[in-house]
Amino acid sequence: MLSERRLEVLRAIVQDYVGTEEPVGSKALTERHSLGVSPATVRNDMAALEDEGYIAQPHTSAGRIPTDKGYRLFVDKLAGVKPMTAPERRAIQNFLDGAVDLDDVVGRTVRLLAQLTRQVAVVQYPSLTRSTVRHVELLSLAPARVMLVLITDTGRVEQRMVDCPAPFGETSLADLRARLNSRVAGRRFADVPQLVQDLPEAFEAEDRGTVSTVLSTLLETLVEETEERLMIGGTANLTRFGHDFPLTIRPVLEALEEQVVLLKLLGEASDSGMTVRIGHENAYEGLNSTSVVSVGYGSGGEAVAKLGVVGPTRMDYPGTMGAVRAVARYVGQILAES
């Protein structure tokens, strides 16, 4: 186990390195933090920390920088979450309050998060899986063509075209619309398949084919759209990275374009609390020199989707975590209201 002072040294190293972006040496450390010991002592502690793998030297005779393991310890034991100040909280609320629809909420959230953390922000659209159906609408566009519109309680709207095997009259359509809504309105997505299972039986033989087609399109929509969308922003902040950056920034931009990668990334994070993935803890190789801070958010108490930021491992963890948590909280509120 590391002594109290060594932990303190680690904390000081992380803080200084995050601030200066330069390897930090023993002398500089004692000057900037009142550790109460001499540089020589700090050197010994540093040697110990290095043996344990918490810090490393880029080359002999340079200062130390934290390793992923070092950041891990820092985040777990040494750093709290820095709460937002009152004016910051007000600003967040003001900024989010003007949103008119779901797209707007997500868009504003991304911009806000990117601005607050000065990093790349990722916001997942509220998931359909955990949502409930508000309404299903069927529109006849042509005798054998129906448009299916699904409206969720999170304000999301999905539409699909259905080509019917046989012409489908307006009355049958109205009938189906009414029956469908009475069964699924207010219900969770997961429950829908069961609830509509026997619906074709209530119809005339000639209409059953069409009803089945419509229903299977509906179920498809539910499944397909579980494959969720997300929005990213603040990519310009990547330029603040190192000065080495073609190599650093490239794979990150590539990862950000692959929604699949990002969704997987968010998916792996814990559903409830805040998750911090540091450097190599990220499964995707391109993100091995970045950290991802994410948290679930949702209307009501329950998380329906996640949001977070992607930044260099050398980031201000307490501040970033504070911002992420605060934004998630307010977005949840906004969604609950609408």
Place this chain on the structure above:
Amino acid sequence: MLSERRLEVLRAIVQDYVGTEEPVGSKALTERHSLGVSPATVRNDMAALEDEGYIAQPHTSAGRIPTDKGYRLFVDKLAGVKPMTAPERRAIQNFLDGAVDLDDVVGRTVRLLAQLTRQVAVVQYPSLTRSTVRHVELLSLAPARVMLVLITDTGRVEQRMVDCPAPFGETSLADLRARLNSRVAGRRFADVPQLVQDLPEAFEAEDRGTVSTVLSTLLETLVEETEERLMIGGTANLTRFGHDFPLTIRPVLEALEEQVVLLKLLGEASDSGMTVRIGHENAYEGLNSTSVVSVGYGSGGEAVAKLGVVGPTRMDYPGTMGAVRAVARYVGQILAES
């Protein structure tokens, strides 16, 4: 007026510079192109081209690089549009054919364009302004709450909540729905305001307030959504720029995040033909070292939106223009079919 050969020299300079990314000198030019004259002659021509402002030297005793004006001349007079090969055309069609809805079409288009040109792709969603109404749907969510869903011929769906001044019965709602659709279905957006103007008069006094509210929300949607959305992709290609790049890439990423800037950019371009904006011709400062190649696309013969790519001024104009044109053509087809 420049002599034939000088134009040829300019063309050679542009081609070589685009290929090598290095200033091109007189000797190298004569070696790589059979101009039929000696380096000394080329030097004289280069001096003339420089006097006219078509090329410049980064520093004394270096080769020449084209200026914005040089690229302009190249694009206008010297370069054609390089048509796609048959396999490329097939690949484009295959790639776009699998799309299931509008989002998917736009998403695929962006990825395709980014891949083909190896640059940043920008695709505007088909505009509502020039579209026609396919259907308007009204759903009663609560006694005094109506959801308005607007479906366009381009497959776009917009929804708005309407808080009614008074409770609104199902029969009135059905009535309004029917009247509304019979008037506006198939009509152009621009014509809608006139067409619904006198609609409240057809209703009982108690419902008129609500009808007016619904109608004004509809009109708002038409106007608001003229403010269009777009999708971008291929930002990772920015890393292929120069080696100087923090300075180059930063403002470009910032510009790409500002949808307003991009929309303005596309908006300035010609509605019909292909537009190429080179370097400083772009009004937005951050894009002064990039060129934008854009073109309108649409279902039917008519352009309803634009798409294009953003890349370094030093780009392969004929190839890029060919790819942009081909993609626009196929997207138009896809939209027309759906």
Place this chain on the structure above:
DNA sequence: GCTGGCACTCGTGCGCGCTGAGTGCCAAGC
């Protein structure tokens, strides 16, 4: 166990000279 001292390492910055691609100009040739 902490501290000051000391020798050592090594990345960084600076100055220097060389090299070579490229230029402008000029006088001669077609």
Place this chain on the structure above:
DNA sequence: GCTTGGCACTCAGCGCGCACGAGTGCCAGC
């Protein structure tokens, strides 16, 4: 009059050597 070969000149880039200094590990003494 345009084209050409020749020639002197320029200058970015590269490699080299050197001094500087921040930082380290180790050790003897408190």
